[in-house]
Amino acid sequence: xDLPVPSTDALAYSAAxxxxxxREIDAAGGWIGFDRxxxxxxxxxxxxxxxxxxxxxxxxxxxxxxxELGPVFAQSLAAxxxxxxxxxxxxxxxxxxxxxxxxxDLLRELExxxxxxxxYAILELSGxxxxxxxxxxxxxxxxxxxxVRWLERLPECFDGLVLANEVLDAMPVHLVVxxxxxxxxxxxxxxxxxxxxVDRPASGRLLxxxxxxxxxxxxxxxxxxxxSLAAxxxxxxxATRLGRGALLLIxxxxxxxxxYHPQRSSGxxxxxxxxxxxxxPFYLPGLQDITAHVDFTAIVESGCWAGLELLxxxxxxxxxxxxxxxxxxxxxxxxxxxxxxxLAGAANKLVSPAEMGELFKVIALGRGISEPLLGFSSGDRSxxx
Numbered sequence: 001x002d003l004p005v006p007s008t009d010a011l012a013y014s015a016a017x018x019x020x021x022x023r024e025i026d027a028a029g030g031w032i033g034f035d036r037x038x039x040x041x042x043x044x045x046x047x048x049x050x051x052x053x054x055x056x057x058x059x060x061x062x063x064x065x066x067x068e069l070g071p072v073f074a075q076s077l078a079a080x081x082x083x084x085x086x087x088x089x090x091x092x093x094x095x096x097x098x099x100x101x102x103x104x105d106l107l108r109e110l111e112x113x114x115x116x117x118x119x120y121a122i123l124e125l126s127g128x129x130x131x132x133x134x135x136x137x138x139x140x141x142x143x144x145x146x147x148v149r150w151l152e153r154l155p156e157c158f159d160g161l162v163l164a165n166e167v168l169d170a171m172p173v174h175l176v177v178x179x180x181x182x183x184x185x186x187x188x189x190x191x192x193x194x195x196x197x198v199d200r201p202a203s204g205r206l207l208x209x210x211x212x213x214x215x216x217x218x219x220x221x222x223x224x225x226x227x228s229l230a231a232x233x234x235x236x237x238x239a240t241r242l243g244r245g246a247l248l249l250i251x252x253x254x255x256x257x258x259x260y261h262p263q264r265s266s267g268x269x270x271x272x273x274x275x276x277x278x279x280x281p282f283y284l285p286g287l288q289d290i291t292a293h294v295d296f297t298a299i300v301e302s303g304c305w306a307g308l309e310l311l312x313x314x315x316x317x318x319x320x321x322x323x324x325x326x327x328x329x330x331x332x333x334x335x336x337x338x339x340x341x342x343l344a345g346a347a348n349k350l351v352s353p354a355e356m357g358e359l360f361k362v363i364a365l366g367r368g369i370s371e372p373l374l375g376f377s378s379g380d381r382s383x384x385x
Contacts, residue, residue, distance in 0.1 A: 003283075004274045010287055017047040017286035022190055030189055031198055034281075035172040035230065037188045041285040042170060043125065049286055050170070051126050064275075065166050066250070066316075066356065067102035070346035072328050074105030079323040080248065080375040081106065082115045084161045087369050088245035090118045091160030093151070096167040097122045100133030103148065104140045106163075111144065117160070120144075123151045159243040165250045168299065169291040171234065173226035175267070176202060176210050180221040183210045188282075195282040205229060217260035225260060225267040226292045232302040235365070239306030246311060246366030246373075247303070252359045253294030255384045260295075268293035296363055297385045303365040311364035312376025313385060317357030319375040320350055 006014070021040050025032050042049045066073040081092065097103050103122060110116045124130050130150050137145050175186035177199060184199040185206060202210055209227050213219070238247055253259065259268070271278050273288035281290050300310050314322075329347055332340045351357040361381075364373055376382075 003276050003278070006284060006287055011284075013047075014284040014286045017041070017044060018195075020044060020047055021188075021195075021285060025188060025190055031187050031200065033185055033187045034175040037195075038172040038281070038290050041281070041290055042172070044286075047286055049289055051128065065098060066350060066360075067105060067165065068099065069349055070343055071105040071109070072325065072343050072347050073320070073350055074102055075109045075328045076320045076323045076325040078106055078109040078113065078115075080319075080373065081110065081161055081163070082113065083371075083374050084246050084248070084366075084369070085115060085117055087371065088161060088366075089159035089243075091121070091158070091245075092117045092119070093121045093123055093155070093158060093160070093162050095123045095162065095164040096170070097124055097133050098129070098166075100136035102163075102165060103133065104136055107137075107144045107147070108141050111141075116144070116147065118147075120148045121151050121155075122148065123154070125152060154237060154241060157241050157243060158245065160245045162238060162242065162245065162247045164247070166252075168228070168231045168234075168249060168251045168294045169253070170289070171228055171230040173228045173230070173269070173292045174206050175269070176206070176225060176227050178210065178214055178219045178221065178223045183207055183214070186224070213256075213260060217257060218262050219260060220262060220265065223260075223262075223265050225264070226269060228292065228295065228298065231294065232298050235299055235302040235308075236306040239303055239308045239365075239367075242308070242367055244368035246364050246369055247308070249299065249363050249365075250316065250360065251294045252356075253296050253361060255381075256295055256297035259293065259297075294361075296361060299363060300365070300385050308365040308367055309369070310382055310385075311366045311369055312373050312380050313361065313363045313382045314376050314379045315358050315381070316360035316362055317351040317353070318379030319362040322375050322377045322379070325351065 021037060024040065040048060043051055045051055094103055103120065107120060122133055137148055177184045177186055183202040185202040186197055186199050189196050189198040206227060206229065269279060269281065269292050271281055271288045271290050296313065304310060325347060329343055332343055334340050349355040362375060
């Protein structure tokens, strides 16, 4: 792979995490599931990708998320937030707030339209990211910092809006291969001092889910893909805690029959390092992001089985236009090219089918919401799930 060369310190950081993972593999008898490898690579305390100190978001990091493109994403999203705060409770929890830019822009827009929540909590496990989020809010919206608090675990109960942008894709996944002889789980072992793929028969809950998927989808022998039991459990856990309100989840993925399409026979696992995308998860653990697309059908099933209602499902493009993206852009005169052109460029990336507009989806699950949601007023694709 032709990727940027890390610094000496970064290589040492990755080597330390690799040693940590290798010791865990040894302690587990020589093999761990890929879900555990991914969990350690991303979240091992003080060593994982999201736990360490490297820049991850924006031009100086490894990838760009919607909030990093500019304020138009949050300014459009705010219209949906206002409705949900009115229908539920005036509280927001943002999960995995990244650089903190979404919190900054969303709070500023809610302040502009007189709809600030009573509290804005950020659920963030990384102390390093908490510090960066606090710094971003302090620098760009200091008058709103007092409304923000940080959580390290899910609350016991909550009424209001739970917002998660690009969170589900970073949850650990199992790798599964459907063979003519049965279902196997692809895991990680050590071979000559290097991480290596080793398959073992799938068992337990994973085998149950894999067999159910095979009964529903056409998977030829040798078909490899992901099963995200963690994302399903996460949604179900919120369902036991949410009173009146909604989960608003934004991520890239497909309905199940598209996700497990026969032609998508190598899965969706992808790694991101310095704005280069590749498929080698063993490359420099701790220095790169590891993601998988979201099976949105599984997300809906988990939420609804746990008592939530599907409130809407659409492309990011439809959702943002329904929420007033065009009106947000119109606030800045097109004649003011210095200000308008960056906003228009960001908007194009957010809604273009060739960029984020079609691949990224928005899904809402809730309880006690008494009217249709603005973001899904046209272009709702719930029937495809």
